[in-house]
Amino acid sequence: MLLLAVAFIVAFVLLLYMVSPLISPKPLKLPGAHVVVTGGSSGIGKCIAIECYKQGAFITLIARDENKLLQTKKEIEKYSVNDKQVVLCISVDVSKDYELVENVLKQAQEKLGPVDLLVNCAGTSVTGKFEDIEVNSFERLMGVNYLGSVYPSRAVIATMKERRMGRIVFVSSQAGQLGLFGYTAYSPTKFALRGLAEALQMEVKPYNIYVTVAYPPDTDTPGFAEESKTKPLETKLISETSSVCQAEQVARVIVKDAIQGNFNSSVGSDGYMLSILTSGMSPVTSITEGLQQVVCMGIFRIIGLFYLGSFDSIVRRCMMQREKSESADKTE
Ligand SMILES: NC(=O)C1=CN([C@@H]2O[C@H](COP(=O)(O)OP(=O)(O)OC[C@H]3O[C@@H](n4cnc5c(N)ncnc54)[C@H](OP(=O)(O)O)[C@@H]3O)[C@@H](O)[C@H]2O)C=CC1
Numbered sequence: 651m652l653l654l655a656v657a658f659i660v661a662f663v664l665l666l667y668m669v670s671p672l673i674s675p676k677p678l679k680l681p682g683a684h685v686v687v688t689g690g691s692s693g694i695g696k697c698i699a700i701e702c703y704k705q706g707a708f709i710t711l712i713a714r715d716e717n718k719l720l721q722t723k724k725e726i727e728k729y730s731v732n733d734k735q736v737v738l739c740i741s742v743d744v745s746k747d748y749e750l751v752e753n754v755l756k757q758a759q760e761k762l763g764p765v766d767l768l769v770n771c772a773g774t775s776v777t778g779k780f781e782d783i784e785v786n787s788f789e790r791l792m793g794v795n796y797l798g799s800v801y802p803s804r805a806v807i808a809t810m811k812e813r814r815m816g817r818i819v820f821v822s823s824q825a826g827q828l829g830l831f832g833y834t835a836y837s838p839t840k841f842a843l844r845g846l847a848e849a850l851q852m853e854v855k856p857y858n859i860y861v862t863v864a865y866p867p868d869t870d871t872p873g874f875a876e877e878s879k880t881k882p883l884e885t886k887l888i889s890e891t892s893s894v895c896q897a898e899q900v901a902r903v904i905v906k907d908a909i910q911g912n913f914n915s916s917v918g919s920d921g922y923m924l925s926i927l928t929s930g931m932s933p934v935t936s937i938t939e940g941l942q943q944v945v946c947m948g949i950f951r952i953i954g955l956f957y958l959g960s961f962d963s964i965v966r967r968c969m970m971q972r973e974k975s976e977s978a979d980k981t982e
């Protein structure tokens with residue numbers, strides 16, 4: 651009986667592997683490809699642009715600050731692998747006016763050809779207690795992080811469908827996989843990207859277009875330094891659970907996953923566990939990935955419950971500390 655069950659499982663797994671070429675996309679060829687990176691003038695976006703440029707791609711950088719763009723262009727050009735390569739800069743706010751975003755992307759495509767890979771990396775964060783975050787910050791973050799990814803994607807998708815090829819990356823965050831103290835304005839914008847990516851992937855898969863959602867951990871960038879200035883103590887302590895990554899490393903992983911057309915892109919062991927744990931109804935891009943999810947999800951939930959317990963106790967300790975020092979202040 652046991653033997654029969656084992657034989658059945660083995661046969662099932664073999665069958666899965668036989669059909670695996672049907673669900674695994676063909677890798678994207680970066681040499682000569684046109685890669686657009688929003689938020690490409692700083693941090694993770696800049697490193698993604700450098701990584702693609704090193705592999706022979708033509709780059710369009712999109713961000714608001716022109717000086718930062720030009721400086722980054724110079725920095726990237728140091729890594730050229732042939733003399734035809736171009737780095738184009740476009741100064742535009744990705745979150746304000748759809749028509750404008752569509753226009754500048756049209757111009758970029760006239761110069762460097764149709765977009766092969768779009769990386770939506772422009773984003774920003776605000777941390778604080780729910781009641782301390784300015785009301786307009788909720789709207790602003792949704793604008794930049796969510797709509798700022800919708801607009802460029804919406805602007806390139808028709809051409810990608812016509813060409814029956816293309817890749818779109820959404821840079822979410824580990825805070826787009828679980829909600830943490832201090833991230834009431836930021837997390838929802840990153841969760842939203844996951845919903846967008848799942849729905850879009852189902853629409854465009856028959857057109858050979860693949861969508862990737864990246865969930866980076868805390869990463870050493872100018873944006874992270876800015877965020878750290880006003881981060882609540884609770885958020886700091888909780889985040890220290892996992893260490894801060896280098897932007898180059900995060901970028902390498904994202905570019906590799908985008909090339910392979912993986913739906914999910916995560917960094918490190920926490921990232922791996924979180925992605926398995928939150929895989930839900932997201933598409934799989936390899937049999938191995940599906941099997942890992944089936945086998946590991948329960949165990950990772952148990953580990954996750956311990957993490958949640960420790961986060962709750964951090965929050966409680968901070969609250970008690972605060973109340974103690976407040977009452978001490980009053981009695982003085
Ligand atoms: N660093 C981290 O710890 C993590 C970051 N992330 C995500 O990764 C992405 C990049 O983060 P990071 O590298 O730290 O960020 P940085 O702040 O270092 O860079 C942000 C980039 O986005 C551009 N940008 C911001 N707002 C707009 C806008 N409205 N229109 C166009 N461009 C804009 C900025 O240029 P300019 O200001 O000139 O427009 C800049 O190029 C973000 O989406 C972030 O949420 C995810 C997980 C962890």
Ligand SMILES: CCCCCCCCCCCCCCCC(=O)[C@@H](N)CO
Binds near residue numbers: 873927951954
């Ligand atoms: C089995 C499950 C294990 C779970 C481990 C969870 C560890 C959580 C650490 C979360 C760190 C928050 C990252 C946010 C980064 C970000 O987006 C901002 N820095 C942007 O600037």
